[in-house]
Amino acid sequence: MNTEISGIILMFVLTVVLAIPLGRYIGKLYNGDKTKLDFIFNPLDNLFFKLSGIKADKEMNWKQHLVALLTINLVWFLFSMLILMNMGWLPLNPDGNPSMTADTAFNTGISFISNTNLQHYSGESGVSYLGQLVLMLFQFISAGAGMAVCAVVFNAMKERTTEKLGNFYNYFVRSCTRVLLPLSIIVALILVFNGTPMTFKGKDQFISVQGDTVNVSRGPAAAMIAIKQLGTNGGGFFGVNSAHPLENPNYFTNILEDVSIILIPIAMVFALGFILKRKKLAWVIFGVMTVGFLLLLSPTVFNEMKGSSNIAAMHIAQPLGSMEGKEVRFGPAASAYWAITTTVTSNGSVNAMHDSLTPLGGMSAMLGMMVNSFYGGVGVGFLNFYIFIIIAVFISGLMVGRTPEFLGKKIEAKEMKIATIIALWHPFVILSFTALSSYLFAHDPKTYAAWLNNPGYHGFGEMLYEYTSSSANNGSGFEGLGDGVPFWNITCGIVMLLSRFLPIIGPVAIAGILAKKKFVPESAGTLKTDTTTFGIMVFAVIAIIAALSFFPALALGPISEYFSK
Amino acid sequence: MKQHILPALKLTAVTIVFFMGVYTLFVWAVAQAAPNKGEGETISVNNKLVGYKLEGQKFSDDKYFWSRPSAAGYNAAGSSGSNKGTTNPDYLKDVQSKIDTFLVHNPTVKKEDIPSDIVTYSGSGLDPDISVAAAKIQINRIAKTRNVSEEKINALVETQIQKPLLGLFGTEKINVLQLNIELDKLK
Known part of the structure; x- marks a missing residue:
């Protein structure tokens, strides 16, 4: 078999094999069951709670959970602005990098608290080491916050009637210390021993074999890269992210980093099965997600390995495939696999430049973010999927003339209204902002000439990709876009902020309202949700919402690009 | 609140x-x-620091194996890809000129044998590797420039091929810096 194809099969199989036990472990954590690691983590967590004056056993209802989440995020946002705008004169800045301007700091701060990690700066020159460490902190706590709200929804889905849904801080701290921390330590140490730097020394200088003087950026990179991959963050230490040879030194680390991208998102699905004691439901959800994932992955791998038809027209060889924007040590198959894993999960790290993917490869990456729930971000990916489940339950209930019930709770008008608004929010915000920027560019191409790095359909694709990535809280980009200007900083900042918190508030509200309702035991009239038929129904809902709302925009971008050649 | x-x-x-x-x-x-x-691991020749093991550097002299085109100019203080779409006409002209340049310096090479990685930009601008094919088509030029037999250089290239992980996963590749350092040692 082709060694590139066997490489990506290995990555996927390895991820699933690791995700099943990890999911069981995460399930135990959120249930409050005992685990083998309690002897280390109980004292650690208690120290966190004691120092913060938090009573971790005080139960909250869904509204209190959201207030706790939003309050702590406000604190994080203010803290990020403070550091990013002052890091120039603060310590840990051996390269003398400047502080950020207000609009870049606004964008970057929101980007990291919202788990997006869209970067309108380059790590080598745009932040100090202190800035990097602060951003790394947000990579832990924004991921932990996403997992915590997911735990709230899991808890609310249990078969009982209650308003008490656990303690937000408890879920949050547990997610950070017991899941993200140990995994990050393992990944970071493996990276360090493969050559990724972890030093506080500044740039080094040498004279190359040919006699050029070269400066080399370094820094405390390994610690950040680990959590960047695991927490579906994606904000790299260096400008080109995991395409950088220090950030991702070889094929082995590429496997490690790529497995880390989808490990926790998949594990969360299995955690759900464990918590609800409904393994079959978990497998149905995993199945739907995996079918969607493979449908995006296969054409991308095929197109990238086949190579660019425009390059082929120049009559040179493409033995590997399309190599523009890719690294030889990964090759097109592993680059395509990364492009899809990173976009279906809201991670957003890259090991190849997405702007230079073949037209259809770039489209699959965009579609992954447009759906945003084929695995999805840590925690929040399941919340997006939950919305689609609610809609599918309602529609299929109406189709067969049964009361729409999900896990013993009746779904009524109020929940449906919330679910519909949240499902439509994502396409609405992406398309309206893309329309706005396209309008500006089309009416004054001279003023905005610096925006686009490519003409025509592909240029439109750069703008569409940027807002899709912002709204999906992904953070990757068609990086040719000249996005380091106030217009993009501010509009993307607003999109990231709203598209982080509305899709959290909606599902938590629905789950909270449902949890309070009377539990109706399963009967012959109940619509079964852990069947293949229902899985197909959910998939259809996702396909219709994504296809119908985004198809026109994709037709103007990558599809036209593909056919025009 | x-x-x-x-x-x-x-x-x-x-x-x-x-x-x-x-x-x-x-x-x-x-x-x-x-x-x-x-x-960061470094490489020294005769106790002189000549580079970082993992980071590619610029090789454009005829006597060395060339590395891939870099949008960052192999300046490791930063990093960047070209971010050009594969259908962009200006970009395609750029690639065409790289092919032409390559053919001028390697007159014995047939155009259809040029592998695309040696004329397209890497993702990081610091790619340390080239494909095996990209090394092989440069052998004739280097043999002539250095006045060494092609067989000898070909044998050197063979020793520098890094197999896929465990022989099973990923690509074959050659580290350009390592190869050129060995090349300089060849007498």
Whole structure:
């Protein structure tokens, strides 16, 4: 078999094999069951709670959970602005990098608290080491916050009637210390021993074999890269992210980093099965997600390995495939696999430049973010999927003339209204902002000439990709876009902020309202949700919402690009 | 909201100390046992620092194996891809000129044998590797420039091929810096 194809099969199989036990472990954590690691983590967590004056056993209802989440995020946002705008004169800045301007700091701060990690700066020159460490902190706590709200929804889905849904801080701290921390330590140490730097020394200088003087950026990179991959963050230490040879030194680390991208998102699905004691439901959800994932992955791998038809027209060889924007040590198959894993999960790290993917490869990456729930971000990916489940339950209930019930709770008008608004929010915000920027560019191409790095359909694709990535809280980009200007900083900042918190508030509200309702035991009239038929129904809902709302925009971008050649 | 402000502030402070401080220092401390203390592995020739093991550098002389085109000019203080779409007409002209240049310097090479990686930009602008095919088509030029037999250089290239991981996963590749250092040793 082709060694590139066997490489990506290995990555996927390895991820699933690791995700099943990890999911069981995460399930135990959120249930409050005992685990083998309690002897280390109980004292650690208690120290966190004691120092913060938090009573971790005080139960909250869904509204209190959201207030706790939003309050702590406000604190994080203010803290990020403070550091990013002052890091120039603060310590840990051996390269003398400047502080950020207000609009870049606004964008970057929101980007990291919202788990997006869209970067309108380059790590080598745009932040100090202190800035990097602060951003790394947000990579832990924004991921932990996403997992915590997911735990709230899991808890609310249990078969009982209650308003008490656990303690937000408890879920949050547990997610950070017991899941993200140990995994990050393992990944970071493996990276360090493969050559990724972890030093506080500044740039080094040498004279190359040919006699050029070269400066080399370094820094405390390994610690950040680990959590960047695991927490579906994606904000790299260096400008080109995991395409950088220090950030991702070889094929082995590429496997490690790529497995880390989808490990926790998949594990969360299995955690759900464990918590609800409904393994079959978990497998149905995993199945739907995996079918969607493979449908995006296969054409991308095929197109990238086949190579660019425009390059082929120049009559040179493409033995590997399309190599523009890719690294030889990964090759097109592993680059395509990364492009899809990173976009279906809201991670957003890259090991190849997405702007230079073949037209259809770039489209699959965009579609992954447009759906945003084929695995999805840590925690929040399941919340997006939950919305689609609610809609599918309602529609299929109406189709067969049964009361729409999900896990013993009746779904009524109020929940449906919330679910519909949240499902439509994502396409609405992406398309309206893309329309706005396209309008500006089309009416004054001279003023905005610096925006686009490519003409025509592909240029439109750069703008569409940027807002899709912002709204999906992904953070990757068609990086040719000249996005380091106030217009993009501010509009993307607003999109990231709203598209982080509305899709959290909606599902938590629905789950909270449902949890309070009377539990109706399963009967012959109940619509079964852990069947293949229902899985197909959910998939259809996702396909219709994504296809119908985004198809026109994709037709103007990558599809036209593909056919025009 | 009021009752949450104080816990939020305190908890944030604790996470700052723990994740920015303790976690970072732990990884840093273990890194002291890693190759070159986690400062990036370097390569020296005759006790002179000539580069970083993992980072590619510019090779454009006829006597060396060329590395891939770099949008960052192999300036490792930054990193960048071209971010050009594969259908962009200006970009395609750029690639065409790289093919032409390559053919001028390698007159014995047939155009259809040029592998695309040697005329397209890498993702990082610091790609340390080229494909095996990209090395092989440069052998004739280097043999002539250096006045060494093609067989000898071909044998050297063969020793520098890095197989896929465990022979099963990933691509074959050649590290350009390593290859050129060995080339200079060849007499």
